[in-house]
Amino acid sequence: MSSKRSIETTCIQGGWQPKNGEPRILPIYQSTTFKYSTSEQMGRLFDLEENGYFYTRLANPTNDTVAAKICEMEGGAAAMLTSSGQAANFYAVFNICEAGDHFICASTVYGGTSNLFTVTMKKMGVEVTLVDPDASEEEIEKEIRPNTKCIFGESIANPALVVLDFEKFARIAHRNGIPFIVDNTFATPINCRPFEWGADIVTHSTTKYMDGHAMTVGGCIVDSGNFDWDAHADKFPGLTTPDESYHGIIYTQKFGKAAYITKATAQVMRDLGSIQAPMNAFLLNIGLETLHLRVPRHCENALKVAEFLKSREDVAWVNYPGLKGDKYYDLAQKYMPNGTCGVISFGLKGGREAAAVFMDKLKLAAIVTHVADARTCVLHPASHTHRQLTDEQLVEAGVDPSMIRLSVGIENAEDIIEDIRQALEA
Numbered sequence: 431m432s433s434k435r436s437i438e439t440t441c442i443q444g445g446w447q448p449k450n451g452e453p454r455i456l457p458i459y460q461s462t463t464f465k466y467s468t469s470e471q472m473g474r475l476f477d478l479e480e481n482g483y484f485y486t487r488l489a490n491p492t493n494d495t496v497a498a499k500i501c502e503m504e505g506g507a508a509a510m511l512t513s514s515g516q517a518a519n520f521y522a523v524f525n526i527c528e529a530g531d532h533f534i535c536a537s538t539v540y541g542g543t544s545n546l547f548t549v550t551m552k553k554m555g556v557e558v559t560l561v562d563p564d565a566s567e568e569e570i571e572k573e574i575r576p577n578t579k580c581i582f583g584e585s586i587a588n589p590a591l592v593v594l595d596f597e598k599f600a601r602i603a604h605r606n607g608i609p610f611i612v613d614n615t616f617a618t619p620i621n622c623r624p625f626e627w628g629a630d631i632v633t634h635s636t637t638k639y640m641d642g643h644a645m646t647v648g649g650c651i652v653d654s655g656n657f658d659w660d661a662h663a664d665k666f667p668g669l670t671t672p673d674e675s676y677h678g679i680i681y682t683q684k685f686g687k688a689a690y691i692t693k694a695t696a697q698v699m700r701d702l703g704s705i706q707a708p709m710n711a712f713l714l715n716i717g718l719e720t721l722h723l724r725v726p727r728h729c730e731n732a733l734k735v736a737e738f739l740k741s742r743e744d745v746a747w748v749n750y751p752g753l754k755g756d757k758y759y760d761l762a763q764k765y766m767p768n769g770t771c772g773v774i775s776f777g778l779k780g781g782r783e784a785a786a787v788f789m790d791k792l793k794l795a796a797i798v799t800h801v802a803d804a805r806t807c808v809l810h811p812a813s814h815t816h817r818q819l820t821d822e823q824l825v826e827a828g829v830d831p832s833m834i835r836l837s838v839g840i841e842n843a844e845d846i847i848e849d850i851r852q853a854l855e856a
């Protein structure tokens with residue numbers, strides 16, 4: 431399942447494998463289209479009878495090379511890049527859910543994802559039930575319906591920092607013949623590989639640690655190839671019955687372990703077109719080359735900052751799953767013993783008002799709508815990313831109105847702490 435070489439080596443050497451005389455560095459195939467010698471050959475590509483590129487809205491070699499690297503990092507069977515994390519999560523679910531279908535999602539997922547699932551996909555006729563990720567196996571399983579097609583959660587929720595109990599969710603999904611999809615953006619495959627804990631499909635907002643420099647918005651979907659669609663063929667007709675838009679091919683018969691990703695590319699990407707620009711894929715690849723160096727440093731710095739915040743009188747609470755005593759410390763030790771992520775959430779005793787004053791006083795840490803890049807930054811979810819949610823929905827999403835989300839960068843830890851100290855005392 432997982433690759434033989436270590437993930438550090440895959441970060442550098444995965445993906446692009448130049449042949450004799452080819453460029454050492456992954457080229458940017460900055461081309462919308464690809465040339466063929468015969469009309470018949472082009473026809474076979476359109477029928478998916480032959481492998482090859484023909485139009486970048488569906489697929490591009492630069493993108494596929496970077497997707498192959500992420501696929502190897504996660505220990506998957508097939509992968510694709512998308513233009514954003516939002517597109518990745520939408521495609522991952524929409525590829526197997528259509529109007530009239532239902533799925534289950536952890537209530538603590540990222541605000542953008544929750545909006546996509548509960549508002550936008552609802553308009554498309556797909557219904558979602560949000561469940562408390564800490565609820566018992568029985569309680570969650572009660573939400574399964576005959577038309578439920580998948581279960582979705584985040585390995586570490588943004589920004590609630592809830593660590594998902596992968597094995598619990600995988601058991602529920604597999605007992606009911608449906609796949610378990612995990613958004614692994616915050617943990618990254620450096621700290622956690624969800625396929626090793628029963629996830630079937632992994633998604634990423636590559637915008638975060640994978641790019642790591644706040645340069646490019648992007649997403650990725652990786653399929654483990656482990657879910658047996660044919661064994662539950664009645665639930666997944668899109669994969670197991672003829673696709674009229676491809677002269678009746680059946681994805682599972684023709685593509686085996688690549689069926690899910692092939693359908694997502696040939697059908698969903700073809701029709702919706704959220705392709706990542708090859709230039710962005712190239713930049714993402716540079717980020718991936720240092721992911722194994724940056725992520726441990728983010729975690730090391732975040733732990734120091736979390737310990738500092740915990741020691742302060744003016745800080746009401748601190749959430750960081752890497753911190754001893756945190757509600758999710760034990761789950762984190764089980765599923766991601768080498769580290770969690772660089773994001774901390776905390777609240778000041780002065781509440782919402784004190785948060786605004788504190789944030790304005792920071793000098794090194796900047797207020798930006800971003801997390802998980804090299805630079806330390808802060809955000810107030812209730813007034814920024816989650817402002818579309820009501821107070822009730824905020825609580826359900828694990829977001830206290832006083833919550834400050836601090837994304838600890840890879841600067842010197844003492845400098846970051848000093849900046850926080852002066853802002854708290856100002």
Ligand SMILES: *Cc1c(COP(=O)(O)O)cnc(C)c1O
Nearest residue numbers: 514515516540588615635637648
């Ligand atoms: C940011 C984020 C997304 C959305 O990704 P974009 O690249 O911003 O579209 C999805 N899931 C998680 C966990 C995120 O942090």
